[in-house]
Amino acid sequence: MNILGINAYHGNASAAILCDGKLIAAVEEERFNRVKYAAGFPAAAIGYCLEAAGITLKDVHHVAVPRNPYARLGTKLLYALRMPSFARERMKVLAKFTGIREALAAAFATDPTALSAQFHRVEHHIAHLASAFYCSQFEEAALLSADGLGDFASSMWGAGFGRRMKIHGSIAFPHSLGLYYSAVTQYLGFLKFGDEYKVMGLGAYGEPEFLEEFRDIVHSNGAGFRLELAYFTHHRTGPEMTWADADKTPVLGKMYSERMAQSLGPVRDPAAPIEQRHKNLACSLQARLEEVYLGMLSRLAAETGMESVCLAGGVAFNCVANGKITASTGFKNVYVHPAAGDAGLAVGAAQFVWHQLLGNPREFVMEHAYWGPEFSREEIRAVVRASRFSESGCTVDELPEEELLRKTAAMIADGKILGWFQGRAEWGPRALGNRSIVADARRPEMKEILNRRIKHREIFRPFALSILAEKTSEWFEQAHPSPFMTMAYAVKPEMRDKIPAPTHVDGTGRLQTVTATANPRYWKLIRAFEEQTGVPVVLNTSFNDNEPIVCKPQEAIACFERTHMDALVLGDFLITRG
Ligand SMILES: [Fe+2]
Numbered sequence: 001m002n003i004l005g006i007n008a009y010h011g012n013a014s015a016a017i018l019c020d021g022k023l024i025a026a027v028e029e030e031r032f033n034r035v036k037y038a039a040g041f042p043a044a045a046i047g048y049c050l051e052a053a054g055i056t057l058k059d060v061h062h063v064a065v066p067r068n069p070y071a072r073l074g075t076k077l078l079y080a081l082r083m084p085s086f087a088r089e090r091m092k093v094l095a096k097f098t099g100i101r102e103a104l105a106a107a108f109a110t111d112p113t114a115l116s117a118q119f120h121r122v123e124h125h126i127a128h129l130a131s132a133f134y135c136s137q138f139e140e141a142a143l144l145s146a147d148g149l150g151d152f153a154s155s156m157w158g159a160g161f162g163r164r165m166k167i168h169g170s171i172a173f174p175h176s177l178g179l180y181y182s183a184v185t186q187y188l189g190f191l192k193f194g195d196e197y198k199v200m201g202l203g204a205y206g207e208p209e210f211l212e213e214f215r216d217i218v219h220s221n222g223a224g225f226r227l228e229l230a231y232f233t234h235h236r237t238g239p240e241m242t243w244a245d246a247d248k249t250p251v252l253g254k255m256y257s258e259r260m261a262q263s264l265g266p267v268r269d270p271a272a273p274i275e276q277r278h279k280n281l282a283c284s285l286q287a288r289l290e291e292v293y294l295g296m297l298s299r300l301a302a303e304t305g306m307e308s309v310c311l312a313g314g315v316a317f318n319c320v321a322n323g324k325i326t327a328s329t330g331f332k333n334v335y336v337h338p339a340a341g342d343a344g345l346a347v348g349a350a351q352f353v354w355h356q357l358l359g360n361p362r363e364f365v366m367e368h369a370y371w372g373p374e375f376s377r378e379e380i381r382a383v384v385r386a387s388r389f390s391e392s393g394c395t396v397d398e399l400p401e402e403e404l405l406r407k408t409a410a411m412i413a414d415g416k417i418l419g420w421f422q423g424r425a426e427w428g429p430r431a432l433g434n435r436s437i438v439a440d441a442r443r444p445e446m447k448e449i450l451n452r453r454i455k456h457r458e459i460f461r462p463f464a465l466s467i468l469a470e471k472t473s474e475w476f477e478q479a480h481p482s483p484f485m486t487m488a489y490a491v492k493p494e495m496r497d498k499i500p501a502p503t504h505v506d507g508t509g510r511l512q513t514v515t516a517t518a519n520p521r522y523w524k525l526i527r528a529f530e531e532q533t534g535v536p537v538v539l540n541t542s543f544n545d546n547e548p549i550v551c552k553p554q555e556a557i558a559c560f561e562r563t564h565m566d567a568l569v570l571g572d573f574l575i576t577r578g
Helices: 043-053 073-082 084-098 100-107 124-133 177-187 196-203 211-217 258-264 276-304 342-357 377-386 401-413 446-455 469-475 520-533 553-562
Strands: 002-007 014-019 022-028 062-065 118-121 140-150 153-161 164-172 218-221 224-227 308-312 333-336 395-398 418-421 435-439 464-468 487-490 508-514 537-542 567-570 573-576
Touching (some): 002 043, 014 043, 014 342, 022 342, 062 100, 062 342, 118 342, 124 140, 124 342, 153 177, 153 276, 164 224, 164 342, 177 196, 177 224, 177 276, 196 276, 211 258, 224 276, 276 308, 377 567, 377 573, 401 418, 401 567, 401 573, 435 446, 446 537, 464 520, 469 508, 508 520, 553 567
Parallel strands (some): 062 118, 140 308, 464 508
Antiparallel strands (some): 002 014, 140 153, 218 224, 418 435, 435 537, 464 537
């Protein structure tokens, strides 16, 4: 039985396919149309999923769409009466959703009546929870989706038992931890969709000087939290998000009110320098988020009596907060879906249909995140041949694995910056060793070099790292797995000088724990690096330059040529700049 999950007309448009309950493929539309966080209809992603499963649209039995326009209809109507512009926007979205069968048929030049699939609407947060629980290894677990907004709610929690999930509660619009973070991110002068993680990185340079003020912006209560709405505008204007178009990155309207500046001081102009006050504000924002988020998780641990928790939703990308869960909430194990944001809804909605609606048992565990496109040795060889590297003074070698890894590790140890392209593309926003830029974590200057030569990011943003999973406890204060780079842990004080490049100013590192089973070749590369240097850690950043992560070999080569990487490994090919 084939189930297609589609996140459409929403940020991070994506598709996923389950065949007899097993995930076969999952990918974001942005990887194909090269528009970051692309919304619209994910026709290319769906096409790839069908191809990977070896089926056509006519072979799809169920289509799962992670949105239910009828959820919280009463609240929506209330807001629609108060805000006509909001009502018009909702009507447009609703019209698009009712046309999903037609859009699907049109994208694949099929007659809509020829589609035998049954269509299901799965509420946004239920799909988030499903993506976390059904992909986890836990038979029983507590569940939390903490997010900006979806189907008029911002959070939902409950518990999963085998094939079933039970919802215990939710928090509805306009109260939202995600929108709280987004509004303060805007106030601090970071206006782009997805800029929250920049502010999270900035927070490490500050002190929580404004924590009391932030406690007045987000109040804790029995349900979890409530926003002091005087600081915001989204409850009056509606959540202004422009994201129906596939060729555009979503845009958010202004979300903070004048009260924010009255309480916290002047709004930062995006072009203005970052002062200590801004760092303290970012730190206080994060500190209050952690109080509320970890407080919700503590209550959930007490309420369910469970040891494990599964997380999804945009807030579940807050790796700094996630790193504190096992120490401060009562949970011993944490699973975060690698695409915890809205891309992951495609997987969750499909799994909800398979397990909860159709009652099938669980057999699948998502142990790695490599569910995207891959390219054969022949395809890569043809692209390399067509690229005329020799004319640009590059050396090209096709090498057996052991030699490839030894030479690559030696180049990293020698301070070279490498593009590393292998196997299937990662699902979710993190490069996890198949579309990565890899560099020497031991060199303090590496962060600055990477920023100057390749990534062009704000200097205050930390770089992430990959570590051999079995070595985690030697280098970090805790050793819980973080296979999808969703945790930041404290680096042991005596190790911080040994891996200065990815160690953040507060002594933490955002880590990917790499096992030999999840990614054998990447594990062997880090192992080869350890053999040569004694350090089982490499700096790992996504293979891109202000664009979606590269997907095809051609894009990897274009990025390599455009930037100043020293070498590129494409499958078995080592391409070195002359
Ligand atoms: Fe969401």
